[in-house]
Amino acid sequence: MNKTIYFIANWKMNGNHNSIKEIELVFRFLKKSAINKFIKIIFCPPATLINFFRIKIRNRLINFGAQDISKINVDNGPFTGQLSANILKNSGANYVIIGHSEKRLIDEDFKTIKEKINVALKNKLKVIFCIGEDLSQKKRGLSLKILKKQILSSLEKKINFNNLIIAYEPVWSIGTGIVPSNNYLNKVYVDLKNFLKKKYNVNSPIMLYGGSVTKDNVATLGDISLISGFLIGGASLKATSFIKIIKNYFK
Numbered sequence: 350m351n352k353t354i355y356f357i358a359n360w361k362m363n364g365n366h367n368s369i370k371e372i373e374l375v376f377r378f379l380k381k382s383a384i385n386k387f388i389k390i391i392f393c394p395p396a397t398l399i400n401f402f403r404i405k406i407r408n409r410l411i412n413f414g415a416q417d418i419s420k421i422n423v424d425n426g427p428f429t430g431q432l433s434a435n436i437l438k439n440s441g442a443n444y445v446i447i448g449h450s451e452k453r454l455i456d457e458d459f460k461t462i463k464e465k466i467n468v469a470l471k472n473k474l475k476v477i478f479c480i481g482e483d484l485s486q487k488k489r490g491l492s493l494k495i496l497k498k499q500i501l502s503s504l505e506k507k508i509n510f511n512n513l514i515i516a517y518e519p520v521w522s523i524g525t526g527i528v529p530s531n532n533y534l535n536k537v538y539v540d541l542k543n544f545l546k547k548k549y550n551v552n553s554p555i556m557l558y559g560g561s562v563t564k565d566n567v568a569t570l571g572d573i574s575l576i577s578g579f580l581i582g583g584a585s586l587k588a589t590s591f592i593k594i595i596k597n598y599f600k
Protein backbone atom coordinates (compact mmCIF):
# COMPACT_ATOMS: atom_id res chain seq x y z
CA MET A 350 0.00 0.00 0.00
CA ASN A 351 1.41 3.40 -0.85
CA LYS A 352 -1.33 5.99 -0.87
CA THR A 353 -2.44 7.90 2.19
CA ILE A 354 -5.97 7.19 3.39
CA TYR A 355 -7.83 10.15 4.91
CA PHE A 356 -10.25 9.89 7.80
CA ILE A 357 -11.79 13.31 8.28
CA ALA A 358 -14.11 13.93 11.20
CA ASN A 359 -16.74 16.53 10.35
CA TRP A 360 -18.22 17.39 13.73
CA LYS A 361 -20.65 19.95 12.28
CA MET A 362 -22.37 21.89 15.12
CA ASN A 363 -21.38 19.39 17.81
CA GLY A 364 -18.79 19.10 20.55
CA ASN A 365 -17.53 21.05 23.53
CA HIS A 366 -14.38 21.26 25.65
CA ASN A 367 -15.04 17.81 27.11
CA SER A 368 -14.86 16.33 23.63
CA ILE A 369 -11.08 16.50 23.92
CA LYS A 370 -11.37 13.08 25.55
CA GLU A 371 -12.61 11.60 22.27
CA ILE A 372 -9.64 13.05 20.39
CA GLU A 373 -7.24 11.86 23.07
CA LEU A 374 -8.58 8.31 22.70
CA VAL A 375 -8.05 8.44 18.94
CA PHE A 376 -4.55 9.84 19.50
CA ARG A 377 -3.68 7.04 21.93
CA PHE A 378 -4.89 4.45 19.43
CA LEU A 379 -2.86 6.02 16.63
CA LYS A 380 0.33 6.21 18.68
CA LYS A 381 0.43 2.50 19.22
CA SER A 382 -0.88 1.42 15.83
CA ALA A 383 1.30 0.63 12.82
CA ILE A 384 -1.57 1.87 10.66
CA ASN A 385 -0.63 5.46 11.47
CA LYS A 386 1.96 5.50 8.67
CA PHE A 387 -0.73 5.07 6.05
CA ILE A 388 -3.39 7.46 7.24
CA LYS A 389 -4.14 11.12 7.83
CA ILE A 390 -6.58 12.03 10.58
CA ILE A 391 -8.20 15.44 10.45
CA PHE A 392 -10.66 16.66 13.08
CA CYS A 393 -12.96 19.49 12.00
CA PRO A 394 -14.75 20.63 15.16
CA PRO A 395 -16.55 23.95 15.57
CA ALA A 396 -13.97 26.72 15.05
CA THR A 397 -14.19 27.84 18.68
CA LEU A 398 -12.69 24.51 19.79
CA ILE A 399 -9.77 24.14 17.39
CA ASN A 400 -7.26 26.10 19.42
CA PHE A 401 -8.13 24.38 22.68
CA PHE A 402 -7.76 20.94 21.07
CA ARG A 403 -4.52 21.90 19.30
CA ILE A 404 -2.94 23.04 22.55
CA LYS A 405 -3.96 19.77 24.23
CA ILE A 406 -2.64 17.63 21.39
CA ARG A 407 0.45 18.90 19.67
CA ASN A 408 1.34 15.98 17.49
CA ARG A 409 1.31 15.57 13.76
CA LEU A 410 -0.71 12.35 13.98
CA ILE A 411 -3.73 14.58 14.61
CA ASN A 412 -4.55 17.41 12.20
CA PHE A 413 -7.26 20.02 12.51
CA GLY A 414 -9.53 21.70 10.03
CA ALA A 415 -12.20 24.38 10.08
CA GLN A 416 -15.72 24.00 8.65
CA ASP A 417 -15.81 27.41 7.00
CA ILE A 418 -13.65 30.39 6.08
CA SER A 419 -14.27 34.01 5.21
CA LYS A 420 -14.26 34.82 1.52
CA ILE A 421 -12.55 38.11 2.36
CA ASN A 422 -8.86 37.81 1.62
CA VAL A 423 -7.32 39.89 4.36
CA ASP A 424 -5.77 38.72 7.62
CA ASN A 425 -7.60 41.12 9.93
CA GLY A 426 -10.02 43.99 9.58
CA PRO A 427 -13.46 45.44 10.21
CA PHE A 428 -15.48 42.39 9.14
CA THR A 429 -17.83 41.38 11.92
CA GLY A 430 -18.41 37.65 12.19
CA GLN A 431 -15.71 36.67 9.71
CA LEU A 432 -12.88 34.18 10.34
CA SER A 433 -9.97 34.82 7.99
CA ALA A 434 -7.57 32.17 6.76
CA ASN A 435 -4.94 33.73 8.98
CA ILE A 436 -7.12 33.52 12.09
CA LEU A 437 -7.96 29.89 11.33
CA LYS A 438 -4.31 29.01 10.80
CA ASN A 439 -3.38 30.73 14.05
CA SER A 440 -5.94 28.63 15.85
CA GLY A 441 -4.24 25.46 14.60
CA ALA A 442 -6.20 24.58 11.47
CA ASN A 443 -4.39 23.33 8.37
CA TYR A 444 -7.50 22.36 6.45
CA VAL A 445 -10.89 23.84 5.74
CA ILE A 446 -14.13 22.26 4.51
CA ILE A 447 -15.74 24.28 1.71
CA GLY A 448 -18.90 23.59 -0.28
CA HIS A 449 -20.58 21.17 2.11
CA SER A 450 -24.20 20.64 1.06
CA GLU A 451 -25.45 21.75 4.48
CA LYS A 452 -23.56 25.04 4.10
CA ARG A 453 -24.71 25.43 0.49
CA LEU A 454 -28.29 25.23 1.76
CA ILE A 455 -27.69 28.03 4.26
CA ASP A 456 -25.66 30.61 2.34
CA GLU A 457 -22.98 29.31 -0.04
CA ASP A 458 -23.47 29.81 -3.76
CA PHE A 459 -21.03 28.85 -6.53
CA LYS A 460 -19.34 32.26 -6.53
CA THR A 461 -18.82 32.27 -2.76
CA ILE A 462 -17.42 28.76 -2.82
CA LYS A 463 -14.94 29.70 -5.54
CA GLU A 464 -13.85 32.78 -3.58
CA LYS A 465 -13.40 30.81 -0.38
CA ILE A 466 -11.36 28.11 -2.13
CA ASN A 467 -9.07 30.75 -3.62
CA VAL A 468 -8.62 32.54 -0.30
CA ALA A 469 -7.81 29.28 1.49
CA LEU A 470 -5.28 28.11 -1.09
CA LYS A 471 -3.57 31.52 -1.34
CA ASN A 472 -3.09 31.42 2.41
CA LYS A 473 -1.81 27.85 2.47
CA LEU A 474 -4.82 26.20 4.01
CA LYS A 475 -5.62 22.87 2.38
CA VAL A 476 -9.15 22.60 1.04
CA ILE A 477 -11.63 19.77 1.52
CA PHE A 478 -14.01 20.62 -1.31
CA CYS A 479 -17.41 18.91 -1.08
CA ILE A 480 -19.59 18.10 -4.04
CA GLY A 481 -22.78 16.08 -4.30
CA GLU A 482 -26.12 15.77 -6.03
CA ASP A 483 -29.46 15.67 -4.23
CA LEU A 484 -32.05 12.92 -4.53
CA SER A 485 -34.20 14.55 -7.18
CA GLN A 486 -31.12 15.25 -9.32
CA LYS A 487 -30.06 11.63 -8.93
CA LYS A 488 -33.53 10.36 -9.85
CA ARG A 489 -33.44 12.45 -13.01
CA GLY A 490 -30.08 10.93 -13.95
CA LEU A 491 -28.28 14.25 -13.51
CA SER A 492 -25.70 13.22 -10.89
CA LEU A 493 -22.54 13.54 -12.95
CA LYS A 494 -23.76 16.65 -14.70
CA ILE A 495 -24.31 18.33 -11.33
CA LEU A 496 -20.96 17.21 -9.93
CA LYS A 497 -19.13 18.55 -12.97
CA LYS A 498 -20.97 21.84 -12.76
CA GLN A 499 -20.03 22.16 -9.08
CA ILE A 500 -16.39 21.50 -9.94
CA LEU A 501 -16.16 23.79 -12.97
CA SER A 502 -17.89 26.66 -11.22
CA SER A 503 -15.63 26.47 -8.17
CA LEU A 504 -12.14 25.54 -9.29
CA GLU A 505 -9.89 27.88 -11.28
CA LYS A 506 -8.29 26.32 -14.35
CA LYS A 507 -4.82 26.37 -12.86
CA ILE A 508 -5.74 25.14 -9.41
CA ASN A 509 -3.10 23.24 -7.44
CA PHE A 510 -4.44 19.78 -6.68
CA ASN A 511 -1.64 19.15 -4.16
CA ASN A 512 -3.61 21.23 -1.69
CA LEU A 513 -7.11 20.21 -2.63
CA ILE A 514 -9.12 17.16 -1.67
CA ILE A 515 -12.43 16.44 -3.34
CA ALA A 516 -15.08 14.84 -1.14
CA TYR A 517 -17.99 13.34 -3.05
CA GLU A 518 -20.97 13.36 -0.71
CA PRO A 519 -24.31 12.45 -2.26
CA VAL A 520 -26.77 14.70 -0.40
CA TRP A 521 -29.25 11.80 -0.18
CA SER A 522 -26.66 9.80 1.71
CA ILE A 523 -25.65 12.34 4.35
CA GLY A 524 -27.13 11.39 7.72
CA THR A 525 -29.65 9.01 6.14
CA GLY A 526 -27.94 5.66 6.55
CA ILE A 527 -28.25 5.13 2.80
CA VAL A 528 -24.97 4.43 1.04
CA PRO A 529 -24.68 4.13 -2.76
CA SER A 530 -23.74 0.76 -4.21
CA ASN A 531 -20.12 0.18 -5.16
CA ASN A 532 -21.25 -0.17 -8.74
CA TYR A 533 -22.75 3.33 -8.68
CA LEU A 534 -19.75 4.79 -6.86
CA ASN A 535 -17.26 3.16 -9.19
CA LYS A 536 -18.92 4.81 -12.17
CA VAL A 537 -18.92 8.20 -10.45
CA TYR A 538 -15.26 8.08 -9.43
CA VAL A 539 -14.00 6.80 -12.78
CA ASP A 540 -15.96 9.50 -14.56
CA LEU A 541 -14.74 12.20 -12.15
CA LYS A 542 -11.14 11.08 -12.53
CA ASN A 543 -11.36 11.29 -16.32
CA PHE A 544 -13.10 14.63 -16.14
CA LEU A 545 -10.47 16.11 -13.80
CA LYS A 546 -7.70 14.84 -16.06
CA LYS A 547 -9.33 16.41 -19.09
CA LYS A 548 -10.18 19.76 -17.50
CA TYR A 549 -7.34 20.26 -15.04
CA ASN A 550 -4.69 17.84 -16.26
CA VAL A 551 -4.42 16.20 -12.86
CA ASN A 552 -3.47 12.51 -12.81
CA SER A 553 -4.21 11.42 -9.28
CA PRO A 554 -6.63 13.76 -7.55
CA ILE A 555 -7.37 12.88 -3.94
CA MET A 556 -11.03 11.86 -3.90
CA LEU A 557 -12.93 10.94 -0.75
CA TYR A 558 -16.37 9.57 -0.07
CA GLY A 559 -18.76 11.00 2.53
CA GLY A 560 -22.31 10.13 3.59
CA SER A 561 -23.34 7.68 6.31
CA VAL A 562 -19.92 6.07 6.60
CA THR A 563 -19.85 3.60 9.50
CA LYS A 564 -17.73 0.74 10.81
CA ASP A 565 -20.08 -1.63 8.97
CA ASN A 566 -19.79 -0.22 5.45
CA VAL A 567 -16.25 1.19 5.40
CA ALA A 568 -14.60 -2.04 4.27
CA THR A 569 -16.98 -2.38 1.31
CA LEU A 570 -16.41 1.26 0.36
CA GLY A 571 -12.68 0.59 0.67
CA ASP A 572 -12.92 -1.83 -2.27
CA ILE A 573 -13.22 1.15 -4.57
CA SER A 574 -9.60 1.90 -5.36
CA LEU A 575 -10.22 5.50 -6.45
CA ILE A 576 -11.51 6.40 -2.99
CA SER A 577 -8.66 7.72 -0.82
CA GLY A 578 -10.59 8.09 2.38
CA PHE A 579 -13.72 9.37 4.04
CA LEU A 580 -15.45 12.45 5.36
CA ILE A 581 -17.36 11.20 8.37
CA GLY A 582 -20.08 13.04 10.26
CA GLY A 583 -22.18 11.26 12.89
CA ALA A 584 -19.87 8.27 13.29
CA SER A 585 -16.85 10.50 13.99
CA LEU A 586 -18.21 12.07 17.16
CA LYS A 587 -17.32 9.17 19.41
CA ALA A 588 -13.77 7.84 19.46
CA THR A 589 -14.91 4.23 19.72
CA SER A 590 -16.85 4.33 16.45
CA PHE A 591 -14.26 6.48 14.66
CA ILE A 592 -11.47 4.08 15.65
CA LYS A 593 -13.56 1.09 14.51
CA ILE A 594 -14.00 2.73 11.12
CA ILE A 595 -10.23 3.11 10.78
CA LYS A 596 -9.58 -0.46 11.96
CA ASN A 597 -12.23 -2.02 9.75
CA TYR A 598 -10.94 -0.24 6.67
CA PHE A 599 -7.60 -2.01 7.09
CA LYS A 600 -9.02 -5.42 8.05
Ligand code: PGA
Pocket residue numbers: 359518522523524525559560561562580581582583584
Ligand atom coordinates in the same frame (compact mmCIF):
# COMPACT_ATOMS: atom_id res chain seq x y z
P1 PGA B 1 -22.67 11.66 7.95
O1 PGA B 1 -22.18 13.10 7.46
O2 PGA B 1 -21.46 10.77 8.05
O3 PGA B 1 -23.30 11.91 9.29
O4 PGA B 1 -23.63 11.16 6.93
C1 PGA B 1 -21.16 13.24 6.53
C2 PGA B 1 -20.94 14.67 6.17
O5 PGA B 1 -21.93 15.43 6.12
O6 PGA B 1 -19.81 15.12 5.96
